[in-house]
Amino acid sequence: MSSPVPGALRTEVARDGETIVFVAPARLLETMRWLKETPGQEFDYLVDVTAVEFRDRERPLQVVYFLRSLSRKADVRVKVELPASDELAVDSVWSLWHGADWLEREVFDMFGVTFRGHPDLRRILMWETYAEGYPLRKSFPLRGRFSRAEQVRQALNANPEAHYSMEELSIAEAGGDLPDDMRDRLRRGERGVIPEPPNS
Amino acid sequence: MSTRTVELELATPGVDAQGRPTREPLTLGEEHMLVNMGPQHPATHGVLRLVVELDGETVVRCIPHLGYLHSGFEKLGEYRHYNQIIPLTDRTDYLSPMSNNVGFALAAEKLMGIEITPRCTVLRVIACEMSRIISHMVWLGTTSIDLGAFTPFLWAFQERERIYDLQEMWTGARLTTSLTRVGGLMADIPDRFVEKLREFTRTFPKTLAEIDRVLTRNAVWVGRTQGVGTLTAAEAINHSLSGPMLRASGVAYDVRKDKPYLGYETYDFDVVVGEHGDVYDRYLVRLEECHQSNRILEQALDRLPDGPINVDDPRVILPSKTRAMSDMEAMIFHFKQVMEGVKAPVSWVRSIDDGAGGLPTRLHRQRDGRAADGPAALSEQAGGLAARALDRTAGARLDLRSHHGRGRRSARPDARLREGRRDVLHDVPPAPRREKLRAGVHDVAVQHLRRRGRAAGTAATDGRGGCGRYEPRRQVDDRRGRMPRRVWIRDPDTRE
Numbered sequence: 001m002s003s004p005v006p007g008a009l010r011t012e013v014a015r016d017g018e019t020i021v022f023v024a025p026a027r028l029l030e031t032m033r034w035l036k037e038t039p040g041q042e043f044d045y046l047v048d049v050t051a052v053e054f055r056d057r058e059r060p061l062q063v064v065y066f067l068r069s070l071s072r073k074a075d076v077r078v079k080v081e082l083p084a085s086d087e088l089a090v091d092s093v094w095s096l097w098h099g100a101d102w103l104e105r106e107v108f109d110m111f112g113v114t115f116r117g118h119p120d121l122r123r124i125l126m127w128e129t130y131a132e133g134y135p136l137r138k139s140f141p142l143r144g145r146f147s148r149a150e151q152v153r154q155a156l157n158a159n160p161e162a163h164y165s166m167e168e169l170s171i172a173e174a175g176g177d178l179p180d181d182m183r184d185r186l187r188r189g190e191r192g193v194i195p196e197p198p199n200s
Numbered sequence: 201m202s203t204r205t206v207e208l209e210l211a212t213p214g215v216d217a218q219g220r221p222t223r224e225p226l227t228l229g230e231e232h233m234l235v236n237m238g239p240q241h242p243a244t245h246g247v248l249r250l251v252v253e254l255d256g257e258t259v260v261r262c263i264p265h266l267g268y269l270h271s272g273f274e275k276l277g278e279y280r281h282y283n284q285i286i287p288l289t290d291r292t293d294y295l296s297p298m299s300n301n302v303g304f305a306l307a308a309e310k311l312m313g314i315e316i317t318p319r320c321t322v323l324r325v326i327a328c329e330m331s332r333i334i335s336h337m338v339w340l341g342t343t344s345i346d347l348g349a350f351t352p353f354l355w356a357f358q359e360r361e362r363i364y365d366l367q368e369m370w371t372g373a374r375l376t377t378s379l380t381r382v383g384g385l386m387a388d389i390p391d392r393f394v395e396k397l398r399e400f401t402r403t404f405p406k407t408l409a410e411i412d413r414v415l416t417r418n419a420v421w422v423g424r425t426q427g428v429g430t431l432t433a434a435e436a437i438n439h440s441l442s443g444p445m446l447r448a449s450g451v452a453y454d455v456r457k458d459k460p461y462l463g464y465e466t467y468d469f470d471v472v473v474g475e476h477g478d479v480y481d482r483y484l485v486r487l488e489e490c491h492q493s494n495r496i497l498e499q500a501l502d503r504l505p506d507g508p509i510n511v512d513d514p515r516v517i518l519p520s521k522t523r524a525m526s527d528m529e530a531m532i533f534h535f536k537q538v539m540e541g542v543k544a545p546v547s548w549v550r551s552i553d554d555g556a557g558g559l560p561t562r563l564h565r566q567r568d569g570r571a572a573d574g575p576a577a578l579s580e581q582a583g584g585l586a587a588r589a590l591d592r593t594a595g596a597r598l599d600l601r602s603h604h605g606r607g608r609r610s611a612r613p614d615a616r617l618r619e620g621r622r623d624v625l626h627d628v629p630p631a632p633r634r635e636k637l638r639a640g641v642h643d644v645a646v647q648h649l650r651r652r653g654r655a656a657g658t659a660a661t662d663g664r665g666g667c668g669r670y671e672p673r674r675q676v677d678d679r680r681g682r683m684p685r686r687v688w689i690r691d692p693d694t695r696e
Contacts, residue, residue: 015545016310045453046440070437070451073458099440110274125267135275142279164236164251168263171253172234 007031020077028080029091035067035076036096043067043076046093049103051111053138063090063113082113092118110136122165129154232260239268245342281541282308282382290376295338296331297377298367305380306461311544314383314516319507323389325462325500326397327379329493330367333404334360336444336486336493343483344415347424352411359407362400369393382542383517384510394501401497408490415483425480432477448485449477467496516542 005011007027012020023031035043047066054061060081067076082088092115093100104115105124112134115121122128126135131154132145144151164172169186172178178186238249247268253261273288280288289304290297302324309316316324341356364374369390371377379386415421431441436449446453454471456464472488474481510517518537519530 015313045437048440070453070458075459097440098438103440123267125270127267135272140275142275165263168234168251171232171251171261175231175233177234 005031006034014077018075018077020079022079022081025080025082025090029093032065032078032093032096035078041069042071043069045070046097046099046103049100049107051107051113051136053111053136055138057084060084061088061111061113063107065093087114088112089114089116091116094118110134112137128163128165239265243346282544283542286380287376287378290378294375296335297375298327298379299331301378301380302328305382308382308542308544312382312516314511314513316384316511317508318505320384320509321462322500322504323385323509324380325464325467326497328462329496329500330363332493333490334363336490339486340411340483344421347420349415349418349421352414355407355411359404366393366397366400369396381510381517383513388509394504397497398501401494401501404494405491408487412487422480425483426478428479430476430478436477444482444485444489447472448474448482450475467499469496
């Protein structure tokens with residue numbers, strides 16, 4: 001990092017020698033575009049997106065982006081700090097790297113961070129009707145919130161329709177494959193119930 | 201219901217004189233159908249649910265659902281000592297457990313600044329390359345059986361079984377090896393292991409040659425893999441593909457070369473890259489990577505030094521039973537390690553280990569600022585791994601056009617790319633005779649590399665006749681400037 005990164009708040013060096021750039025949430029997209037497109041930076045490969053929450057609840061949650069420049073053989077980490085008091089939301093980098101699609105969905109699924117501008121932000125590993133919150137948050141207990149019996153009960157009561165996304169159902173509706181009663185329910189907006197995650 | 205007529209390519213047996221599949225008109229209804237496939241389906245080789253939109257037999261849209269194997273390894277890691285996490289890494293990608301173990305151990309050692317012993321380093325290289333071979337064998341076997349080729353499936357799985365026997369000798373487990381420990385290994389290799397692995401490396405290339413002979417120019421195989429699931433180099437990078445998937449698209453990114461670990465820079469092997477980024481190239485890349493892994497195994501066996509497998513560091517390695525029972529300090533270290541686990545400084549470390557299955561194993565170790573927290577702030581990207589593992593499944597085996605379900609995949613191979621491929625092959629000199637083969641092959645390979653460097657994914661048209669479209673194309677990383685050990689162009693007439 002010879003030249004200053006736009007939007008960088010501070011930089012640190014990790015123990016394995018990689019540079020960590022902290023970026024203001026509002027300027028994330030601008031910084032990432034700069035890192036990707038500026039000659040001499042050329043971080044063209046998004047390795048991973050993840051998040052970290054600390055046990056100290058006062059410390060902000062961090063969203064971490066691992067970038068690699070395939071041509072320059074260099075790595076950099078970009079971190080965005082999201083204070084717990086604010087809304088956990090940050091711009092999606094999907095427009096720069098389509099690989100961010102599933103990675104950001106995973107962070108959303110596990111940490112509850114919303115990515116603005118993501119084309120298809122829904123749970124990826126947990127099922128769409130999962131109601132226990134975000135498993136990798138420190139406030140989430142190891143064994144989950146609900147008892148095994150409650151989980152079974154919910155699974156048995158789940159409406160199978162809820163396992164299809166609206167996009168998928170639209171295909172079936174175009175083909176006239178849906179049963180009449182289901183089409184009626186969909187028209188009334190009664191798709192499978194997706195409970196709100198508990199506030200924590 | 202309105203209808204439309206499309207031309208359908210028949211891969212076999214209808215191949216015309218130029219080697220192009222014949223095209224047959226087919227009338228389709230216009231109504232699209234929604235089909236739910238999986239999560240339990242024999243062709244997914246795992247659990248993956250696909251919701252596909254069909255237009256007749258053509259898949260026009262595919263929406264993948266995953267997470268059926270998600271087990272919350274990161275969450276479990278929050279509550280465990282470092283060595284207790286290693287059994288979880290077996291399960292992140294159970295097709296190559298040993299390389300996952302190694303990836304984790306490397307991250308933890310980097311965090312603590314531990315330098316592992318020379319013998320341990322070489323043994324870990326052996327573990328990684330064995331994993332790569334079994335993972336590629338599973339890909340090859342299951343993909344071929346999905347296309348109806350039962351024989352290579354059995355050959356591939358037999359080879360895999362031989363590696364499993366070796367893993368069982370070493371660790372006592374076939375699948376969940378839990379091989380590494382922070383600072384070393386769970387066990388040294390047993391007697392006769394080296395001998396048996398040598399026997400494997402001696403005979404394994406024969407099986408690969410047989411698989412190559414059966415599949416590489418097979419009309420069914422070629423017809424159903426060439427031009428399918430094509431990703432250009434730019435697309436592959438943009439979608440964060442890795443491993444053989446990325447290399448098959450012509451991007452020579454191999455962590456073992458670009459960011460060497462475990463002394464990989466001292467081994468003589470080549471990075472295999474493809475050209476067209478379709479399933480056929482992924483097959484060629486994986487097949488050749490098996491040869492390269494075999495080379496690395498041979499070299500590792502040649503240089504395997506004697507000595508301890510564990511570092512001499514009482515912070516991380518349990519003292520021997522004799523010492524623990526006779527020496528007070530050793531007893532204390534033993535107690536503290538068992539009760540409190542391995543202690544690490546607060547930091548962030550990432551270790552990339554070129555995983556076998558097209559996904560580098562990425563492990564993130566993070567610890568909170570306060571020592572009292574213990575390892576509770578650990579986070580391991582196992583879920584991400586699982587996601588990418590399924591991603592790979594979706595991308596490679598089922599040939600989805602893109603990850604996010606919006607891409608379209610036609611059942612018919614992309615005609616334009618097929619043209620492009622033939623054009624590339626036009627550069628091949630017409631069937632060199634056997635004695636001139638070596639020089640000729642080199643020229644061809646260099647031409648291919650130059651061509652790829654100029655315009656990835658596209659090829660100039662020159663319209664000359666080629667020598668057939670079933671040529672095995674093997675390339676090396678041009679930056680290395682070396683030929684792979686086994687490169688040849690086959691004579692399509694004599695089929696030798």
